[in-house]
Amino acid sequence: MMLDNPSTKYRPFVAVDLPDRQWPSRRIEAPPQWCAVDLRDGNQALIDPMDLERKQRFFDLLVKIGFKQIEVGFPSASQTDFDFVRALIDNDKVPDDVHIQVLTQARPHLIDRTFEALKGVKNAIVHVYNATDPVFRRVVFNVNQAECIQIAVDATTRIREHMVAAPETHWTFQYSPELFSTTEMDFAVEIVDAVEATYGGSVDKPMIVNLPATVECATPNNYADQVEWFCRHVAHRDHLIVSVHPHNDRGTGVAAAELAVMAGADRVEGCLFGNGERTGNVDIVTLAMNLYTQGVHPGLDFSNITPIMREVEYCNQLPVHPRHPYVGDLVFTAFSGSHQDAIKKGMAARRENPDGVWEVPYLPIDPLDVGRSYEAVIRVNSQSGKGGISYLLEQEHGIELPRRLSIEFSQVVQEVADRLGKEITSEMIYQAFVDEYLEQREPFALISHRMSSEPDSPTVTLEATIAEHGARRTIQGQGNGPLAAFIKALAAEGHDVEIIDYHEHSRGQGADAEAIAYVEVRVGGEAVFGVGTDESITSASIKGVMSAINRKLSTEAPAANVTAETLA
Numbered sequence: 103m104m105l106d107n108p109s110t111k112y113r114p115f116v117a118v119d120l121p122d123r124q125w126p127s128r129r130i131e132a133p134p135q136w137c138a139v140d141l142r143d144g145n146q147a148l149i150d151p152m153d154l155e156r157k158q159r160f161f162d163l164l165v166k167i168g169f170k171q172i173e174v175g176f177p178s179a180s181q182t183d184f185d186f187v188r189a190l191i192d193n194d195k196v197p198d199d200v201h202i203q204v205l206t207q208a209r210p211h212l213i214d215r216t217f218e219a220l221k222g223v224k225n226a227i228v229h230v231y232n233a234t235d236p237v238f239r240r241v242v243f244n245v246n247q248a249e250c251i252q253i254a255v256d257a258t259t260r261i262r263e264h265m266v267a268a269p270e271t272h273w274t275f276q277y278s279p280e281l282f283s284t285t286e287m288d289f290a291v292e293i294v295d296a297v298e299a300t301y302g303g304s305v306d307k308p309m310i311v312n313l314p315a316t317v318e319c320a321t322p323n324n325y326a327d328q329v330e331w332f333c334r335h336v337a338h339r340d341h342l343i344v345s346v347h348p349h350n351d352r353g354t355g356v357a358a359a360e361l362a363v364m365a366g367a368d369r370v371e372g373c374l375f376g377n378g379e380r381t382g383n384v385d386i387v388t389l390a391m392n393l394y395t396q397g398v399h400p401g402l403d404f405s406n407i408t409p410i411m412r413e414v415e416y417c418n419q420l421p422v423h424p425r426h427p428y429v430g431d432l433v434f435t436a437f438s439g440s441h442q443d444a445i446k447k448g449m450a451a452r453r454e455n456p457d458g459v460w461e462v463p464y465l466p467i468d469p470l471d472v473g474r475s476y477e478a479v480i481r482v483n484s485q486s487g488k489g490g491i492s493y494l495l496e497q498e499h500g501i502e503l504p505r506r507l508s509i510e511f512s513q514v515v516q517e518v519a520d521r522l523g524k525e526i527t528s529e530m531i532y533q534a535f536v537d538e539y540l541e542q543r544e545p546f547a548l549i550s551h552r553m554s555s556e557p558d559s560p561t562v563t564l565e566a567t568i569a570e571h572g573a574r575r576t577i578q579g580q581g582n583g584p585l586a587a588f589i590k591a592l593a594a595e596g597h598d599v600e601i602i603d604y605h606e607h608s609r610g611q612g613a614d615a616e617a618i619a620y621v622e623v624r625v626g627g628e629a630v631f632g633v634g635t636d637e638s639i640t641s642a643s644i645k646g647v648m649s650a651i652n653r654k655l656s657t658e659a660p661a662a663n664v665t666a667e668t669l670a
């Protein structure tokens with residue numbers, strides 16, 4: 103029978119009572135210790151677990167990024183993991199400052215096999231776990247609290263014996279009360295105290311106690327309360343490195359880790375890009391970059407993130423989402439008009455003050471910091487406006503549209519974008535610009551021109567050979583500059599043209615440099631833009647005027663002859 107309200111089968115989560123919690127007013131001013139668990143927790147969640155080659159590549163990547171603690175597997179569980187740990191040790195693949203970590207259940211034969219895998223290692227963290235949550239005690243293990251503690255204590259004793267028997271290795275012991283966040287807090291403290299007393303932790307040789315949110319079950323503030331409560335109640339806080347291990351079932355793993363660090367955690371376990379069981383382990387890339395944006399260097403190197411992402415995609419055989427924070431292919435891209443306008447203005451301000459604080463709207467970090475370029479920052483579709491279109495023309499084609507022209511031209515592009523219903527590339531925008539302004543050669547085209555002036559006279563005489571529908575003739579005019587002289591020459595031909603606005607700049611460099619002139623003229627009582635390019639600035643401006651006249655004469659609607667077909 104269907105329940106009327108299926109949500110009634112769930113209980114609200116009640117965490118620990120901590121009215122005098124301190125964590126909300128703390129700030130994270132230094133990075134936690136990082137432990138990457140991709141090769142164990144990430145690996146156990148893959149459709150196809152990594153083979154030796156993939157594991158080795160992932161390990162090398164983690165070392166390169168700067169991880170000093172890397173959980174490399176569960177060597178008692180599979181031959182691949184066992185062989186991988188052996189290969190790391192036998193082939194001397196572990197840098198001296200890196201500690202490899204391995205996981206084992208709290209079962210004697212698995213512990214023994216784990217130490218077999220680790221023989222001869224320089225630095226290792228042996229990580230043992232058992233579930234402490236009441237449902238697991240009842241349903242999975244059928245143990246009471248005392249029996250649950252006994253499992254952990256027996257395992258600790260056995261691990262300690264192995265460690266004592268192999269003093270050539272620098273050992274660290276780690277215990278996880280699995281499902282810590284759904285365990286009664288007083289019981290979590292009791293079992294950790296028992297384990298710590300058995301191990302004999304000290305200030306000089308602390309053990310790691312890892313507090314997993316094995317299944318994320320509540321808002322992150324609850325987890326922070328639990329971590330703070332635990333730190334305040336555990337017998338020997340100074341004998342412990344408190345580690346957290348959030349999963350992301352509610353989508354708040356990153357927040358949970360951040361608040362847990364504020365609540366006193368020293369260390370965070372997680373995976374790159376949030377791979378892991380179900381919805382994943384906490385994403386260390388996001389955590390690290392979040393710190394970075396607060397002015398705290400995370401101590402991990404994500405300065406060239408794209409090859410890292412591709413390598414992880416190869417090893418995990420899973421894609422990273424295009425909108426993944428800081429990393430995805432689309433996260434530095436704005437399609438919408440007002441965002442593009444603000445980014446364009448922000449980037450211009452940045453060019454004025456390149457060493458200042460990063461203040462580009464809509465871009466939480468400088469894409470260059472993670473090895474991305476500014477190329478993909480603005481992409482154009484039907485949601486875009488003049489800012490983005492001008493930005494692309496400027497960045498990729500060296501065309502700096504004056505504001506009023508950019509408003510006019512954006513309507514050309516908008517019409518095409520609406521018609522095509524898909525993204526317009528910068529090449530398509532450039533082609534639209536060329537067709538609309540630079541290729542307007544009918545009815546008038548400039549063939550050549552000559553300028554002369556009398557010594558000491560401000561007046562120039564301009565003689566231009568033009569073609570009208572292909573028929574050539576020469577026109578002449580005088581003025582206080584070449585453009586004014588050309589306007590006079592046109593007036594003598596019966597074309598009433600008035601210059602309203604004029605901008606020019608050079609485009610390209612060296613031998614390829616050319617001038618580009620943007621001219622707004624009034625023809626027949628109507629304002630219209632034209633654009634001309636040429637090696638000579640005079641020719642560019644004359645061509646600009648002719649482009650404007652041609653546009654006025656050839657069409658009443660500027661966009662009329664730009665079609666989807668010409669652009670596609």
Ligand SMILES: CC(=O)SCCNC(=O)CCNC(=O)[C@H](O)C(C)(C)COP(=O)(O)OP(=O)(O)OC[C@H]1O[C@@H](n2cnc3c(N)ncnc32)[C@H](O)[C@@H]1OP(=O)(O)O
Nearest residue numbers: 143146176178179180207208209231232233242243280316
């Ligand atoms: C939250 C986590 O990520 S925990 C890590 C989980 N990762 C993995 O399990 C991956 C690797 N695991 C494996 O390959 C296997 O589980 C092995 C090889 C470790 C053990 O295999 P098996 O001996 O067949 O046991 P199985 O996988 O069925 O585990 C369940 C048994 O282990 C016991 N068990 C489970 N976890 C623990 C633990 N941490 N400590 C002690 N016993 C445990 C269960 O009570 C159960 O015992 P039962 O058979 O007497 O009922």
Ligand SMILES: CC(C)C(=O)C(=O)O
Nearest residue numbers: 231278280281314316
């Ligand atoms: C083994 C433990 C730490 C674990 O992965 C979890 O509880 O999520």
Ligand SMILES: [Mg+2]
Nearest residue numbers: 143314316347
């Ligand atoms: Mg886990």
